[in-house]
Amino acid sequence: MIGIFEYFLKKEIPILMYHRLINNENGIGKNTIYLNVEEFEKQLKYLKDNNYITITFKDLYILSKEDRKKRKYIILTFDDGYKDNYDLLFPLLKKYNMKAVIYMVSDEKYNKWDVEASGEKKFDLMSKDEMLEMHKSGLVEFGGHTLHHPKLNTLTEKEQKHEIEENKIYLEETLGEKLCSFAYPYGIFNVTSKKIVKELGFNYGLATDSGAFYIDDDLYQVRRIGIFSDITMSKFKRRVKGNYNLKYTK
Template identity: 30%
Template structure:
């Protein structure tokens, strides 16, 4: 069986009061630092999303203990807490941005009665890009795409790509589905917009059997200890539902 790549999903990293709900959208900064130290200490290879694609396409060998780090939404606390740790270990990371909210607050949090944390500004993104952080698209307005009409879907995935390319001056080739919400219409819109990869919330390692536009990830939760991280990295997850795979568009089909 081909090796897989564990694509880890983070959201906010920082100092948070204990919570019972939405735990996968928070990570205590001390635990995050410990998790990155664990990856470094025990020989995990942290790949960029470009490297993930190259490995799954067969252009490079998948290394043992391959991991990729992704961060959804683009919170300012990424810069304060996560980036210094990533820089310490030389780890690449992919941050998925909501193009219509740059420099604003995550207003969708208000629906849950939670605080609305600030998102990174265009200036901050350019600073981090110069430091080697990679960026992808997370739509324009963070809507559940599978619930939208087809024209709105196309606007969300295309306009976000163009806006971020204008801000950063580089091609934006990676997408992440807000809330993991996607159906075949959404996947086809992402393909038509020219993205090379897209990530979901399906919990499993990414393998050559996957469609590059429906890659699975594993969420790291607020309460995850190092034992919890180890479990996520080494226990095989069986997806609760069959992932969308376009005919002829898995990595295996491309070989």
């Protein structure tokens, strides 16, 4: 059991994990990795009204441990690079002057991995020009997410390195700067995956619901907090307090 004082005293920067935003029923898929854009805007407004500051992993990397405690920082991450991130997320980031990190699958035009595996509806990924526009705004940082979104633990070391490295090369050449973080597709990986991500020069490797409570305890298995279609505002408020993951890591 976690002591009541320990629960309220321990804090860490919340890292939220989103995927798709929707604005009509056409965006509803079999998987629940979507959120209505109106609900997302309510979340941004709550963060703004409560003095949260959105940062990226490049921002985090240069923040000292003492500086992290002085403000209410939070990181918003979006996996896969869906076109709705450009159409719906980007305007809201500009409206509220907030930042996000998008993990981009670079060698697919749509969510082929989900369509083939589970019969999910087809949802387009953003174009190169859309990605560049978001990057140049200074509000969006892009991270690695492989070429084709495989389950890395099913691949050989050579295959894993190809998926991760070629994705990194393409994104860095396109954006004109070094990537800081990588997100494991599905949150699935193994020791080899973590080794490759570290050796390729990423500063962080992001998981989903695994990893330590504190980010610095394992930079290559950083735990995130999933935000899906069933997250009410009351649930959201609990998830951004800074101690939400503590109950899962004890």
